[in-house]
Amino acid sequence: MYKELLSYNDEPTFLGITFDPHFTFMNQNWSLSKETLTTIYQSLIRSVIGYSSRIIGRISKDKLKTLERIQNAAIKSIYNLKYDESSENLLKVSSLLSIKLRMNELNERFFNSAIQPQNPLIDELIDEYLKINEARLKYYKTPLYTINCFECVSYNNDNPECEDPFFRSENITIKENCLTSIPYKNDFYRATHCLKLKAEGHGYSYVIRTCVLDSGSGKMDQEIVRVSHCGLISLENFHGINFTIKFDKFKTLWNVFNGCLSVCNYDECNRAAYKRTMTPYPIWIFVIFNFLK
Structure with missing residues (x-):
C-alpha cells in the first residue's frame, strides 16, 4: 500500500480491534456496556417486534412465545447469563417488560392518543365514516325499514x-x-x-x-x-x-x-x-x- 509492503501479523486487526486468527469472536470485548447493548436491542429489534403487531393486526399465542424467546436470547447474550435462566429473572436483570406487557402498553398509548379531543386525523376518519354510511342509508332506504x-x-x-x-x-x-x-x-x-x-x-x-x-x-x-x-x-x-x-x-x-x-x-x-x-x-x-x- 502506497508502494510499501504491509507487515504480516498473526492477529488480524480492524479499527484498532484485534481478533483471534480464526474469527470465532470468542471472548471478544466490543467495548460496549450492557446498558448500551440493551438500548441497541430496544431500538433495532424490540421496536420492530412491538410496532409490527399494529400492522399485522393480531399475534397468536404461539407467535407471542416465539417473540418472547427472541427477547430472552438477546438478554442472555447481553448480560452473559446461563441458558436455563428463568424468564422472570431475565426481565428483572434487564429491566425490560415482557413482549405481551409491552404490546399492551403500546395499545394503551395508541388509544389514549386517538381519543384526544384535538386529533384532526380521528375527526377526518369520523367525517369520512359518516359520509359513507349516510350514502348507504339513502341507497338502501325503503318503506320496509321506516315509516313517516x-x-x-x-x-x-x-x-x-x-x-x-x-x-x-x-x-x-x-x-x-x-x-x-x-x-x-x-x-x-x-x-x-x-x-x-x-x-x-x-x-x-x-x-x-x-x-x-x-x-x-x-x-x-x-x-x-x-x-x-x-x-x-x-x-x-x-x-x-x-x-x-x-x-x-x-x-x-x-x-x-x-x-x-x-x-x-x-x-x-x-x-x-x-x-x-x-x-x-x-x-x-x-x-x-x-x-x-
Whole structure:
C-alpha cells in the first residue's frame, strides 16, 4: 500500500480491534456496556417486534412465545447469563417488560392518543365514516325499514290543525324516518306504526300524533301498537312516543281519560273517526298502560 509492503501479523486487526486468527469472536470485548447493548436491542429489534403487531393486526399465542424467546436470547447474550435462566429473572436483570406487557402498553398509548379531543386525523376518519354510511342509508332506504308519521300535540284545542285530519299545513310536521323507543332500553329505533290519540276528561283534552314501535315481544300490555281501542286511557308513563314531544302538560291530578287510540302503518292515521264527545260503552274497557316502572 502506497508502494510499501504491509507487515504480516498473526492477529488480524480492524479499527484498532484485534481478533483471534480464526474469527470465532470468542471472548471478544466490543467495548460496549450492557446498558448500551440493551438500548441497541430496544431500538433495532424490540421496536420492530412491538410496532409490527399494529400492522399485522393480531399475534397468536404461539407467535407471542416465539417473540418472547427472541427477547430472552438477546438478554442472555447481553448480560452473559446461563441458558436455563428463568424468564422472570431475565426481565428483572434487564429491566425490560415482557413482549405481551409491552404490546399492551403500546395499545394503551395508541388509544389514549386517538381519543384526544384535538386529533384532526380521528375527526377526518369520523367525517369520512359518516359520509359513507349516510350514502348507504339513502341507497338502501325503503318503506320496509321506516315509516313517516305526523308529529304534533294539541292541548285543550290549542292546535286545531293537529286535530283536523283533513287540514294540511306547514304547522303539521310529517316526521320522516321516525324514531322511537323500546321499554327498558335507552336507544332509539325505527318506528313501525303511526299513532293518533284523542282523550278528554277532567276539563282537559289532548290530541297526540306521533310514531310508535312494535318491538315484537309477547307482552300485550307493553305493546301500544296492539291495543287500538276506545275507552279509558291512562296518560301516565305513556310509552312508545317519540321523546321529542313534551308531556309536561299531561301531568294532571287525574291521569285516566276517556278517549280513542288509533294505530296504523299505512296513512299516518289520517282519518276523521272522532267526535267531540265520546259516548261511554255499556261496559268500560279499562286499559291502563304501565310502562317504564
